[in-house]
Amino acid sequence: MPKLSSASVTSARLSQLDKNRLAQTAIPIATVSASFIEDLKGWYGYQENETIPDVVFSRAHYSMAVALAKTAWGNEMDPKKAWLIDPTNYVTAKDWQRIQLTEFVGKTIARHSLLKIIKDIIDTFGRSKLPILKSIEGPLLWVTEDAQQPILSLHIAVGNLLAAANRDVVQVITDPHVREEYLLYANKPSVTFCVFDDKTKTEFLEKAAILHIPVDPDRVVVTGSPIDPTILAARKHKAAWRRGALKICLTTGGLGTNKQEIASILDQVLPELRKKNPLCKVVVYAGTHIDIAELVHAKATAAQVKIGAFNDVTAGLRLLYHPQITDANELLLEYGLAWADGIISKPSGDMAYDAAAAGCFLLTLKEWGVWEENVRQVFEERGIARKLETEHMIEQLTALTKAQGVRGTSWVETAMNAAFALPSQFLKGSENILTTYRKVAAEKTKIT
Secondary structure, three states, rough: OOOOOOOOOOOOHHHHHHHHHHHHHOOEEEEEOOOOHHHHHHHEEEEEOOOOOOOEEHHHHHHHHHHHHHHHHHOOOOOOEEEEEOHHHHHHHHHHHHHHHHHHHHHHHHOOHHHHHHHHHHHHHHHHOOOOHHHHHHHHHHHHHHOOOOOEEHHHHHHHHHHHHOOOOOEOOOOOOOOOOOOOOOOOOOEEEOOOOOOHHHHHHHHHOOOOOOHHHHHEOOOOOOOOOOHHHOOOOOOOOOOOOOEEEOOOOOOOOOHHHHHHHHHHHHHHHHHOOOEEEEEEEOOOHHHHHHHEEEEEEEEOOOEEOOOOOOOOOEEEEEEOOOHHHHHHHHHHOOOOOOEEEEEHHHHHHHHHHHOOOEEEOOOOOOOHHHHHHHHHHHHOEEEHHHHHHHHHHHHHHOEEEEOEHHHHHHHHHHHHHOOHHHOOHHHHHHHHHHHHHHHHHHHO
């Protein structure tokens, strides 16, 4: 398809194109994660600009939605099988400053631990009061109004806005934690929930009972969480570490979380990389965040450590950065998760699930809420994760690579083998969610 001029496409035009596809696709998927307008242009044959930065709120809500779409597509993108939309892409010009302000506030909090208390206060009011909701509500309801199938929602804001409008929704609860916002429309037979595990289902039904909200247990289905097929393919080619330099992927989140911890880790690991036989090799995933990419460049220059090309697996240090979420996410999948023995990250649902599914051990940074504490606990109980001693990283890694016990295996090797032995709940979430979705869609078709 010849590339059309980007000057000829508008947000309104993109929303109309997405509306048309949602009306024809078998699985319409909706989330609130980022503006990926330039990639959206490319998907429709318009000229795209790779240098324009996306507004990004969350890698998780993007990556999980894409994981479901890619699982439905198979080998290549097929809009008839599934299509993904984010109403952030269609926000009007007058509301765009509100979107940018939301991202700015989130990034500022993510980079300054003292401001975390403000985030906690905001969270007590719930995501149902997010300042961007008024901006996305109209575009979301309009672009989905001709969809013939239930909407598969990867964000509570999407699910609740659609449920309030009496749309059929399959809502994915991605964490082993149930926010009360998920229960606002749980009594409606038009809403079905996919949850992480049996414990999460029990918590859901328990909270509903406490709030006197009638819920049909059959509409709360245990599926596991979405995993990208790229990760599942990569794990087949891995083996547990036994010797040599550990391959470490150090990651931030969608808002650039844990920047201070990342800086501390770099201060310790860069001198190590200058040794003849270093303890590890490191790839840093900066996501869409230019300030974190600049931090890596500055510290590497000061330490006289060269940053290799992102696809140079022989390099001691590499950097994965792109101003747009679609490209950044693919870099992480291919050159981070598929390559690494271990991941250093806060225990967010997306990164922890992806790390374990990729056959990696996980060293966790500071959590940002009870949901991440729950995620960490899930993988600690399975022997895959430990808290990172941020100020003593090299000493900790050295200890974790030492053979111990009668079998002479290290914690690293044992943890990776535990990741390879994960039950299907941790690997087949995408397939299970799509199976649940198709069952719901079939039942809706019979009723109508």
